[in-house]
Amino acid sequence: MACGTCSTGKDGQPKGCKNNGTCGTDSCNKHTVFDWLANMSLPNGEKPFNWVEVRFKNGRKDYYKNTENLTLAIGDVVATQAQSGHDVGMVTLTGELVRVQMKRKKISEDTEDFMKIYRKASQKDIDIWSSARDKEEPMKVKARQLAIDLKLQMKISDIEFQGDASKATFYYTAEERVDFRELIKLFAREFRTRIEMKQVGFRQEAARLGGIGSCGRELCCSTWLTDFRSVSTSAARYQQLSLNPQKLAGQCGKLKCCLNYELDSYLDALREIPKPEIKLYTKKGTAVCQKTDIFKGHLWYAYEGEWMNWHKITKDQANEIIALNKKKEKIASLEEYAQDLIEDTKTEFENVVGQDSLTRFDSPKGNTKRKNNRRNKRRKKPQNKKNNAK
Incomplete structure (x- = not known):
C-alpha cells in the first residue's frame, strides 16, 4: 500500500511524496510489511512487545530490542547499536507482528546476545547519515576502477556507509574466491575509512539493486520475496517451456524464481497424463x-x-x-478414439466501443463535394441580390 501523497499530479505525472523512500508510512520501500494489527489494542495487563524491526539501505533489515522503553512508531529514525559505533535506520514494524517475523526468521527473543536501540536519531545524527549516503555513489565508481586495475574477477555492486560514517561495507559478487587484501589497502588509503568486504550471491545482488523484470513488474526479490529456493531446468521441462537460457534467466543471470510458482499445479496435472515416452x-x-x-x-x-x-x-x-x-x-x-483436429478458430469480437466500423471517423469523399457545392451557391446568392438592386 502506498501513502496518500502517491497520487497522480497535473498532466498525468506521478505526484509522490518526494521523500525518496523515507516517507512516514514506509509503504514505498522494499519488503514492506503491512501492520494489520496497528489499530488493535492489547488486552489488559499485556505489555507491548519490546522488539522493533529497523530497515537500512536497500531493504536490509534487523531486529533490535527496545531496552530504553522508547515510544516508537513506523517511520521513526533511530540510532541503533553496531559492532563499533552506532548505525542509523528507520523503524518499519512494531508490536506483535515483530514477534511473528522473528519467529519466521528463527530469531530468538530470549537471547542474551542482542542489539539494542540507543535513542531516536537527532538532527546531527541525520545530517551525518545523509552526508555519508551522498558519498556512496562516487565511491562505488572509484572502487570498481581500482578493482579493474588490479585485474580482480569480482564486481562491486553496492556500498553502504554505517550511520556514524565510521565504516563502509562493500558488497561484491564473484564466481570464485578472490584475494582482495591488496584491494582493501587501496580502499583504506583512498577513502580514509574502515573497510568491510561482504560477498553476496547474484540473487541477493539483484534484490538489493532492484529492477524491472520481463513481466513488466518490479523484481520479486526486491519487493516481497525473501527466501530464495533453488530453481532447476526440470521446472521448465515440466511446464513445457523452451530451454532458452536468455528467456529463462533473470537479471541475476540465474533461472527465474517465478519458474517455481506454477510448478506444483503442473505436477498435479501431470499425474493423470501418461508419460510421453510410452508408446x-x-x-x-x-x-x-x-x-x-x-x-x-x-x-x-x-x-x-x-x-x-x-x-x-x-x-x-x-x-x-x-x-x-x-x-x-x-x-x-x-x-x-481420435477427435477432430479442425477446431473453430474464428473469434467473435464484441462491440465495446459502440461503433462497428473502424473508419467511422473518416469522412466520405462524396459528402465533401456536396458540401463544397453548397458553400459556393451560398456565396453567389448575395452578389445576385446586389446586382438586382442596382
Whole structure:
C-alpha cells in the first residue's frame, strides 16, 4: 500500500511524496510489511512487545530490542547499536507482528546476545547519515576502477556507509574466491575509512539493486520475496517451456524464481497424463506421442512412418489404451478414439466501443463535394441580390 501523497499530479505525472523512500508510512520501500494489527489494542495487563524491526539501505533489515522503553512508531529514525559505533535506520514494524517475523526468521527473543536501540536519531545524527549516503555513489565508481586495475574477477555492486560514517561495507559478487587484501589497502588509503568486504550471491545482488523484470513488474526479490529456493531446468521441462537460457534467466543471470510458482499445479496435472515416452500399440501400427496439452488433457499421437498425421485423443482414452496394452490387447486404430483436429478458430469480437466500423471517423469523399457545392451557391446568392438592386 502506498501513502496518500502517491497520487497522480497535473498532466498525468506521478505526484509522490518526494521523500525518496523515507516517507512516514514506509509503504514505498522494499519488503514492506503491512501492520494489520496497528489499530488493535492489547488486552489488559499485556505489555507491548519490546522488539522493533529497523530497515537500512536497500531493504536490509534487523531486529533490535527496545531496552530504553522508547515510544516508537513506523517511520521513526533511530540510532541503533553496531559492532563499533552506532548505525542509523528507520523503524518499519512494531508490536506483535515483530514477534511473528522473528519467529519466521528463527530469531530468538530470549537471547542474551542482542542489539539494542540507543535513542531516536537527532538532527546531527541525520545530517551525518545523509552526508555519508551522498558519498556512496562516487565511491562505488572509484572502487570498481581500482578493482579493474588490479585485474580482480569480482564486481562491486553496492556500498553502504554505517550511520556514524565510521565504516563502509562493500558488497561484491564473484564466481570464485578472490584475494582482495591488496584491494582493501587501496580502499583504506583512498577513502580514509574502515573497510568491510561482504560477498553476496547474484540473487541477493539483484534484490538489493532492484529492477524491472520481463513481466513488466518490479523484481520479486526486491519487493516481497525473501527466501530464495533453488530453481532447476526440470521446472521448465515440466511446464513445457523452451530451454532458452536468455528467456529463462533473470537479471541475476540465474533461472527465474517465478519458474517455481506454477510448478506444483503442473505436477498435479501431470499425474493423470501418461508419460510421453510410452508408446501406444494398435493393429494399424505403433503410435508415438508428439505433443501434450497439460491443462486441457489432450495428447497428439502419430504412427511410426506417418509423422505428418497426428491424432488427438484425451488423457482418459490414452490411459485406457495403455491399460489394454498391458493386458497384451490391441485396439484397431487410433481413429476410433481420435477427435477432430479442425477446431473453430474464428473469434467473435464484441462491440465495446459502440461503433462497428473502424473508419467511422473518416469522412466520405462524396459528402465533401456536396458540401463544397453548397458553400459556393451560398456565396453567389448575395452578389445576385446586389446586382438586382442596382
